[in-house]
Amino acid sequence: DQQVKQNSPSLSVQEGRISILNCDYTNSMFDYFLWYKKYPAEGPTFLISISSIKDKNEDGRFTVFLNKSAKHLSLHIVPSQPGDSAVYFCAASRYGNKLVFGAGTILRVKS
């Protein structure tokens, strides 16, 4: 029962362009959403988050959008840089309890 889904296993983007990573969830009780970034042979690192009371959160080149009616969130990276190449995990939580992760999307930024 996958409550958090990242349907695109991989994404390839040219340097300087926008990267858009998508995530869907099924549990309407989730109230907090996060994106984690993972390089090979390292653990995931927190990138950006959003509460269900907001529809947008921005941090530098990274913006997360939340569409609660569609149970969908997306991560925008503008402009994309080669160092952004990594696996991006979407995660969701209910009342600050355990995180439920998606399977990840591999982002490749070509220079």
Add this chain to the structure above:
Amino acid sequence: DTAVSQTPKYLVTQMGNDKSIKCEQNLGHDTMYWYKQDSKKFLKIMFSYNNKELIINETVPNRFSPKSPDKAHLNLHINSLELGDSAVYFCASSRPGQKVTQYFGPGTRLLVL
């Protein structure tokens, strides 16, 4: 000055053996976690400890036993290892009041032959 560290990084062992993975955090956090990343790449929580007290115990075989000697350490002992236990195991920690923002260790790659 590593924030969340795990030992060993790699572990290759035979079926039926017992092994332990250690985790330490020097962030002053009070909650620690163990996750398993399986072959399908999903990160799934196994256990969570808050101030040495078990607060999350997912449906994990009781061959897996976490132990938290203090707030900074959470070890994972696995008895009678099976082929299906092969995975990457991540330790994580979080600060008081911010459980969802978790800091992960580098992972321990376990291969059971």
